[in-house]
Amino acid sequence: MLIDLTAALALWLAGFALFGRFIAPRWKLGGKLVFYLAMAAGLSAWVGHWSLIWIVGHPLLGIAGHVWWCRKHGINWLTCQPRDRYVELRPWAQQDGFVVK
Helix, strand or coil, X not given: XXXXXXXXXXXXHHHHHHHHHHCCCCCHHHHHHHHHHHHHHHXXXXXXXXXXXXXXXXXXXXXXXXXXXXXXXXXXXXXXXCHHHHXXXXXXXXXXXXXXX
C-alpha cells in the first residue's frame, strides 16, 4: 500500500506542477488531493496493486477530457490560449484570480 500511495502522491504532485495553475476555484485543491489519495488508499487495501489502474487512469482521463474540451472549443489545451475564450467558457475561473492581465 505504501508503494501505491507514494506513486499516487508523486503523480498528483507532477500533475499539479504542470496543470495546477488551471484549477479554479482554488478551494477545490485540497478536496481533489484528499479524494484522490483516499480512493488510492481504499483501492490499494481492497484490490492491491490493481489500484494502479485508478492511480494512473484517473489523471489520464482528466487530461484526455481537458484536451477534448479545449479542441472542441478551439483552445490550445496546453496553454489555454486564447485566454479570453477559455475564461468566457469557464466563468468561475475569473473569480479566483485565474485571469492574469
